[in-house]
Amino acid sequence: MAKSIDMQDLRKKVGAMSEREKWMLVITGFVLVVGILDFFIIQPMRDQRALFEQQINTVRSQQADFAQQQEELVVQIESDPAMVMQRQIEGLEKSIDTNEVRLKEFTTSLVTPVEMSNMLRELVNQNKGLKLIELENQAVAPLIDDAENQEDMANENETEFGLFRHPVKVIFEGNYKDTLAYVQKLENIDNKFYWQRFDYQVLEYPKARVTINIYTLSTQQWWIGSNES
Structure with a gap:
């Protein structure tokens, strides 16, 4: 019954308030609810989103670094005399094979x-x-x-x-x-x-x-x- 009495007292106190005081009470309650929601739900979601964005940016940065390293490696390979010679040898071998086939067809x-x-x-x-x-x-x-x-x-x-x-x-x-x-x-x-x-x-x-x-x-x-x- 004490709880019921307290609620009655609360109603009486609220009823005795002026309209301005009632609106201030409503606004205070709304702000309190919003603050609770922000602290326990919205802010953790913001933190998680920020973490995801940070991870995405890190991955993108790594991808850019890998792409640059790949380009540098390709340049090194293409400028390597051994690789250039290897490509020339492969081209000559291909030409020789093609020529042998044509010779056989001709003869x-x-x-x-x-x-x-x-x-x-x-x-x-x-x-x-x-x-x-x-x-x-x-x-x-x-x-x-x-x-x-x-x-x-x-x-x-x-x-x-x-x-x-x-x-x-x-x-x-x-x-x-x-x-x-x-x-x-x-x-x-x-x-x-x-x-x-x-x-x-x-x-x-x-x-x-x-x-x-x-x-x-x-x-x-x-x-x-x-x-x-």
Whole structure:
């Protein structure tokens, strides 16, 4: 009952107050409530937000430092002679690999050196009117003989780098008709080769001696598995 009496006394005291005093009491109570809320709820939230902002700023500052360090490291790497040389080596290796692929594609359509030698012999043997006198695999030589020609031809056809000329000379005797048939068969083979020389000398009509020099191209620097007469 004491609590009830106190409340009654409080009501009486409040009721006895003037309007000004009542408003001051209300304002004081409001300020007190706001202060309590600010101290126990709002201020801790402000402190936590400030802490988060500080942490975010710290992370951003670290990120900026890392980015600057990365840029400095990239500059150092790019200016490092060893790295520059390594990139040049990698570029050269890539160019070499590309060039080798192109060389293989280019030589695929050509008759191989051994096939060319055997082909010349076989075509003579197939024609009863021809007599094989000589079949010689001649010295292999680079397609580009000197630095000046190499520079000029490089601008025209890069696939000619690393190619070697494999020449073959065949000499046989026979008449004009059989010689013409031989040449026509030679030109009709599927694989390509290059003419270098054709010499037709009449010995005693209608017999003639024919000398043919042809060559093919290969990445091999020597004859492999060939049989010479």
